[in-house]
Amino acid sequence: MKIALLGYGKMGKIIEKIAHDRKHEIVLKIDYSNLDELTEENLQKADVAIEFSTPSTVLGNIEKCFKAGVPVVVGTTGWHHEIAQIKEQCEYHGGSLIHATNFSVGVNIFFHVNKILARLMNNYPYYDVQVEEIHHTQKLDSPSGTAITIAEGIIENLDSKKEWKNVLVSDDKPDDEVVATNEVLIESLRIENVPGTHTVIYDSEIDTIEFKHTAHNRNGFALGAVLAAEWVKDKKGFYSVEDMFDFNK
Numbered sequence: 079m080k081i082a083l084l085g086y087g088k089m090g091k092i093i094e095k096i097a098h099d100r101k102h103e104i105v106l107k108i109d110y111s112n113l114d115e116l117t118e119e120n121l122q123k124a125d126v127a128i129e130f131s132t133p134s135t136v137l138g139n140i141e142k143c144f145k146a147g148v149p150v151v152v153g154t155t156g157w158h159h160e161i162a163q164i165k166e167q168c169e170y171h172g173g174s175l176i177h178a179t180n181f182s183v184g185v186n187i188f189f190h191v192n193k194i195l196a197r198l199m200n201n202y203p204y205y206d207v208q209v210e211e212i213h214h215t216q217k218l219d220s221p222s223g224t225a226i227t228i229a230e231g232i233i234e235n236l237d238s239k240k241e242w243k244n245v246l247v248s249d250d251k252p253d254d255e256v257v258a259t260n261e262v263l264i265e266s267l268r269i270e271n272v273p274g275t276h277t278v279i280y281d282s283e284i285d286t287i288e289f290k291h292t293a294h295n296r297n298g299f300a301l302g303a304v305l306a307a308e309w310v311k312d313k314k315g316f317y318s319v320e321d322m323f324d325f326n327k
């Protein structure tokens with residue numbers, strides 16, 4: 079399979095390695111230094127594009143893939159509030175897209191169990207829930223896309239919660255935000271070199287239940303993105319990673 083990498087930073091480089099291990103060929107690599115090469119003609123040399131760039135560049139790149147008729151795997155976070163508009167664009171162009179806030183198998187198992195746990199916790203209203211995410215200090219968005227997906231999974235299944243609220247915890251800012259009882263607090267911490275840690279915490283006066291995923295490196299995200307490229311290559315339509323894993327089978 080021929081792959082175009084839109085974004086050749088921390089993720090793009092690991093995806094390149096895993097794609098080579100799986101016998102795929104990288105035919106285009108785009109980062110901020112060669113944006114002029116991101117043309118329709120060059121995109122069409124690929125069977126699929128894998129997009130891991132930045133929250134401010136991802137939407138333009140998705141549109142370019144639709145216009146070029148190239149299926150696209152979108153890993154970039156920080157754009158999911160625009161999802162309805164992108165789905166419409168995909169349908170308009172007859173395009174193919176698969177997106178995930180997190181492509182790792184482990185996190186997708188975590189997403190699934192998080193929903194089941196939230197449904198169970200309706201029977202135990204004396205526990206309150208919050209989400210904590212920790213990432214490296216270069217991360218541009220907060221909360222992480224993964225934390226938003228976790229909070230949405232809780233809101234869909236735990237009757238007492240209707241929305242989420244984010245607090246970025248830093249040394250120079252006191253952590254004294256007021257959170258309403260119908261809000262899921264997402265605390266974001268930024269610590270050097272952390273690939274991604276997410277914890278769901280149910281706390282009561284009696285005890286605390288913690289459900290945690292720790293990424294030891296970025297390989298799981300990258301492998302999931304390559305698997306998604308193999309999965310979407312010959313499909314048409316707008317998909318999320320849930321369609322690929324389908325844990326309800």
Ligand SMILES: NC(=O)C1=CN([C@@H]2O[C@H](COP(=O)(O)OP(=O)(O)OC[C@H]3O[C@@H](n4cnc5c(N)ncnc54)[C@H](O)[C@@H]3O)[C@@H](O)[C@H]2O)C=CC1
Binds near residue numbers: 089300
């Ligand atoms: N869905 C998932 O499983 C995961 C998602 N991510 C997300 O992926 C994105 C990228 O993460 P990293 O690789 O760690 O970031 P990074 O900062 O290391 O790399 C971003 C790359 O995008 C390039 N870039 C800038 N403008 C561009 C444009 N217009 N077109 C194409 N490339 C452009 C930069 O030059 C850089 O090479 C982030 O939004 C992050 O949250 C990260 C890990 C896993």
Ligand SMILES: O=C(O)C1=N[C@H](C(=O)O)C[C@H](O)C1
Binds near residue numbers: 155223225274
């Ligand atoms: O920026 C990152 O690094 C990551 N971003 C994704 C997110 O926002 O959830 C996925 C992963 O946690 C790493």
